[in-house]
Amino acid sequence: MKFALILLFVGLALAEPTVYFKEEFDDSWEDRWVQSLHKSDLGKFKLSAGKFYGDAEKDKGIQTSQDARFYGLSAKFDKFSNEGKTLVIQFTVKHEQDIDCGGGYVKLFPSDLDQSDMHGESPYNIMFGPDICGPGTKKVHVIFAYKGKNLLVKKDIRCKDDVYSHLYTLIVRPDNTYEVKIDNEKVESGELEADWDFLAPKKIPDPDAKKPDDWDEREQIDDPEDSKPEDWDKPEHIPDPEAKKPDDWDDEMDGEWEPPMIDNPDYKGEWKPKKIDNPDYKGKWIHPEIDNPEYEADSNLYSFSDFGVIGFDLWQVKSGTIFDNILITDDVAYAEEVGNETWGKTKDPEKKMKEGQDEEERLKREEEEKKQKEEEDASKDDEDDDEEAAEADDDEEEEPEPIGKDEL
Numbered sequence: 375m376k377f378a379l380i381l382l383f384v385g386l387a388l389a390e391p392t393v394y395f396k397e398e399f400d401d402s403w404e405d406r407w408v409q410s411l412h413k414s415d416l417g418k419f420k421l422s423a424g425k426f427y428g429d430a431e432k433d434k435g436i437q438t439s440q441d442a443r444f445y446g447l448s449a450k451f452d453k454f455s456n457e458g459k460t461l462v463i464q465f466t467v468k469h470e471q472d473i474d475c476g477g478g479y480v481k482l483f484p485s486d487l488d489q490s491d492m493h494g495e496s497p498y499n500i501m502f503g504p505d506i507c508g509p510g511t512k513k514v515h516v517i518f519a520y521k522g523k524n525l526l527v528k529k530d531i532r533c534k535d536d537v538y539s540h541l542y543t544l545i546v547r548p549d550n551t552y553e554v555k556i557d558n559e560k561v562e563s564g565e566l567e568a569d570w571d572f573l574a575p576k577k578i579p580d581p582d583a584k585k586p587d588d589w590d591e592r593e594q595i596d597d598p599e600d601s602k603p604e605d606w607d608k609p610e611h612i613p614d615p616e617a618k619k620p621d622d623w624d625d626e627m628d629g630e631w632e633p634p635m636i637d638n639p640d641y642k643g644e645w646k647p648k649k650i651d652n653p654d655y656k657g658k659w660i661h662p663e664i665d666n667p668e669y670e671a672d673s674n675l676y677s678f679s680d681f682g683v684i685g686f687d688l689w690q691v692k693s694g695t696i697f698d699n700i701l702i703t704d705d706v707a708y709a710e711e712v713g714n715e716t717w718g719k720t721k722d723p724e725k726k727m728k729e730g731q732d733e734e735e736r737l738k739r740e741e742e743e744k745k746q747k748e749e750e751d752a753s754k755d756d757e758d759d760d761e762e763a764a765e766a767d768d769d770e771e772e773e774p775e776p777i778g779k780d781e782l
């Protein structure tokens with residue numbers, strides 16, 4: 375009984391997520407977010423659920439509203455360290471403008487960030503989220519700052535490039551593993567050490583090892599037995615044997631007649647000896663490796679001592695991206711649940727509304743095209759009537775034209 379109670383308490387304690395930051399954007403959002411003043415022409419975010427949505431209120435997020443602008447906006451939260459804990463960063467992105475080029479990522483900064491001066495070079499801990507530019511760049515960034523460098527993930531993680539809301543989740547665990555989820559499904563995972571260049575390589579080629587001079591790496595060699603046949607060499611071009619001196623050729627006037635040259639059918643090109651397997655072939659020489667003296671293990675790659683600000687530092691060509699449902703927590707299941715409750719509930723009605731709008735557009739376009747065609751036909755009929763009238767006047771003098779009237 376006692377044991378069961380303890381288990382219950384432990385269970386409860388484990389089930390309690392720590393929420394470092396949560397933002398679902400409402401009318402008071404500007405009380406919590408700070409616009410950077412680093413440049414005077416930074417783009418403005420506005421509160422909007424966009425042109426189509428699942429829920430007009432709940433799906434309100436902040437939307438980039440000016441084309442070809444940099445954006446700089448951030449919000450503070452109580453400083454924390456993820457040491458010994460799982461870190462989950464999650465948010466939704468909706469490129470409803472059908473984005474051509476623009477960022478859709480967040481940055482997590484240390485607490486000492488000067489928010490009103492936040493800019494592209496402001497040091498951050500983690501950058502995470504989609505980035506699209508043309509057909510060539512459609513990726514999810516996962517960047518960790520480590521010893522003064524921003525390290526890019528070495529794997530290619532593809533992002534979504536449609537117009538709908540998508541849920542992006544980064545999980546970083548204290549065992550130095552990570553996971554990236556899109557729409558609550560794992561798209562990538564692995565070890566921090568393997569997928570970023572945090573550390574110098576464990577092994578390096580032995581600087582003292584050298585390929586022996588007599589190491590034969592040629593898989594095949596020329597056959598020493600093979601020799602060029604005696605009758606091989608023939609000229610590439612020969613005088614055309616069919617050509618005849620024209621009858622009216624005047625040697626004195628035209629010079630000595632020479633037949634034109636043609637390709638020699640017997641020409642065989644450059645002779646090359648046959649290839650045979652090299653009896654001395656030793657295989658490719660493999661540079662032996664040694665432990666890298668520069669390698670220093672680090673079991674705290676995942677850990678940052680100070681998170682305190684989340685921000686959007688973006689460039690967008692065509693604006694219209696909506697960010698929403700931001701969550702920073704230590705609890706993977708909780709984040710998944712929040713994802714289900716927000717994006718999970720939005721996605722289907724949002725799609726339905728968009729498809730409804732598209733269908734409406736299509737019908738409207740068809741209607742307009744029909745109307746335009748009718749107007750064109752009507753004005754053509756008028757012209758035809760005029761011509762008929764004109765021709766009727768002419769009829770007295772002239773034969774009426776039997777065909778071609780309609781073509782005029």
Ligand SMILES: *[C@@H]1O[C@H](CO)[C@@H](O)[C@H](O)[C@H]1NC(C)=O
Pocket residue numbers: 558707708710711714718
């Ligand atoms: C989230 O939704 C998916 C799909 O409906 C479900 O399988 C999963 O268990 C849900 N997760 C949580 C934590 O509620």
